[in-house]
Amino acid sequence: MEESKVQYNEVDFLIPTQKFNIRFSYVTKKGLPFIREFVLRLLHITPVKPAKLKEFFDFNEKELEEVVNDLVDKGDLSVSEEGDLKLTEQAKGYFDDIGSQPTLSAVLDNSESLTYEIIGFNCLGPKHKNSTWKNGIALKADIEKVSQSESVVNKKFQQEFFQYLDNGWMPFLTQDEKSKPSIYSIDLIKKVGQGPTRLNINFEIDVDGTPVEYDSPGAFTDNSQVEISIGQKLSEMSFTPNLESVVQSMMAFDDKDTIKYFSSSSIDIANLVLDKNKGIQSKGKRIPVFGQIYSDASSQLIAEQLSNFNKYLKKSKKFEPRKFIWVSPTNNAWAASTKASNFWNTIEEHSLISDGKQKQRAFTPELYLPISDKGDRRTISKWIMEFGKKESLYGVAEGFLNGNTEVVVLDGVFAYVNYHVVLADYTPLPVPIGYFTTEPKVISSIMKLVNDYVNGISSFDNPNKFGKLTEL
Structure with a gap:
């Protein structure tokens, strides 16, 4: 379709949100005791003589006297000039219609949170x-x-x-x-x-x-x-247009294909979707991608690759753990969903494989999150709160490819590059668009570019890699 x-x-x-305890009184209807109800229901149909009431309910004289006096005292009964027992206007108000059950209004107390x-x-x-x-x-x-x-x-x-x-x-x-x-x-x-x-x-x-x-x-x-x-x-939030900067990032990856989906004011979604579907169906080594890396479609694509990789390793007798790196972009709409942390949990789960007796590490996951410096306590605390207090979280200097590019790469297996594009007067949030590849030479080139930045220095004695967030 x-x-x-x-x-x-x-x-x-x-x-x-705020939670409130609410204590209130409410008016409701309640039924009457058995004798009172059925005496009133009879009289609601027609007034009757006391003797008829006695006969109908099989009362003795004392019981009849007690019932009648009680209902008179409650204001439910009166006696007509002909000596018939009849309902007062008060008692008539207990009924919705002829033959219905009489009910009384009652004020009750209750509470709710x-x-x-x-x-x-x-x-x-x-x-x-x-x-x-x-x-x-x-x-x-x-x-x-x-x-x-x-x-x-x-x-x-x-x-x-x-x-x-x-x-x-x-x-x-x-x-x-x-x-x-x-x-x-x-x-x-x-x-x-x-x-x-x-x-x-x-x-x-x-x-x-x-x-x-x-x-x-x-x-x-x-x-x-x-x-x-x-x-x-x-x-x-007002994101600044960055297409020119993104094009520079594409050049850094020697990516000559993604730019064809852009104009200065729009994105060619129709051809992007067409090329993506063709790539998936033909199991091509390069597939255009669209949306966040942790979106349902992209996370499923990556999870399938990791599952296949783990199956391959289980057949191997000896192997060394590969390196898995996720470098995040710098924009405040990124990871604004629980799917981001859930995605990283999935990555960590796939990093270990078991032969039924013991677990072995298939790859070493490292998530690099941008901070201004080692003393950036606010941002460090934010990342730890969002992804958990994990040994796999690292602080890295802001500015990887001007903060507009995100990379997930498993050495020798696959790479996923996302450019977070902002076009003038187009969308309220950045548009992540890029490519997924299993081409070994391209993966190697991407891994080198990532490693060069992570292990590089921004100025004398100021490395880009600040270390594990849990140790900062």
């Missing part, structure tokens, strides 16, 4: 579990709204109470279509927790090279405020 659009980037937006995102104040329900402030782009809520969040939730809870019931968020409130409970009063709203919820947004381009407007279908009851906040955040 021909693709009508392709995903070029994806981002997890981290939306601030609900989580709200605090940009548009959409309720996320009682069982929502927050995410973490990592691998994503954080959105900020309006400070004034945050300071008044308990008041806003008070209003929202009352306005949306019936929707919460329909969502099944308060199953303890027995209800049917004719007698839904309703709010009587809000007694207490207290903030008891906070954190982010994660909203994944895919960014796409259609086959004509036109960016597709991003959206978040069904994420919340009302997406409008969150989408405004996302738009504002993307505008703030």
Whole structure:
């Protein structure tokens, strides 16, 4: 099936939330005791003489007197001039129609814990579990709204109470279509927790090279405020056009093919997709690629290569571990998804193979992450938080091919090069585009270029490689 659009980037937006304990009173309907109910149901059909009531329920004189007096005291019965027992207007109000079950309104107390995102104040329900402030782009809520969040939730809870019931968020409130409970009063709203919820947004381009407007279908009851906040955040990030710099990176790799998919203002998606599909079908040694390296399609491509490589090693009696290097680009949209850290976990899992008795290292994984210097504690902490406290994480000086190029290479097996391209007035995020290759000479050339930078120096006595992040 021909693709009508392709995903070029994806981002997890981290939306601030707050959890509230809400104590409230509600009005509901409850049934009546057996005798009271059926006496009233009989009289709702027609008034009767006391003797008829006695006969119908097989009361003795004392029982009849007690039942009648009790219902009169409760304001449910009166006696007509003809001596018939009949319902008062109060008791008639217990019934919806003839023959229905009589019910009384009752005010009951209850409490619930609900989580709200605090940009548009959409309720996320009682069982929502927050995410973490990592691998994503954080959105900020309006400070004034945050300071008044308990008041806003008070209003929202009352306005949306019936929707919460329909969502099944308060199953303890027995209800049917004719007698839904309703709010009587809000007694207490207290903030008891906070954190982010994660909203994944895919960014796409259609086959004509036109960016597709991003959206978040069904994420919340009302997406409008969150989408405004996302738009504002993307505008703030404001990536600088870099095609000229990317072309220089292509020249460094002696890559004469990728540039053909670019013009100064657009990307030839149709031919890129066509060439990619041809390359996959023919099992070519070079395949054009599009999107983040940790996207589903690209990570699957790399995982398949690693699986095949490990199968090959298992058949070999002796082998030395290869070197696996991932050099990240320098832009703040990179790794803004849990798929980035999940991808690295997958790489580490494939780095060891087992013969059933012991594990052997197939390759040594090294992830090089850009930092300004050894004292860049903020960035170092950020990378460790996002990828974990791993021995495989290294700090490297910012500026590998001007920060616009990303490389994954397994020595002698494959290489994946991604250029993160920003065209003027085109897409809100960089467009990763490049190639995957299994050509030995090309892999060797790419590995050399990467090693030259990682092991090089930026100035006298200032090596590009700062060492393991856990040791900085």
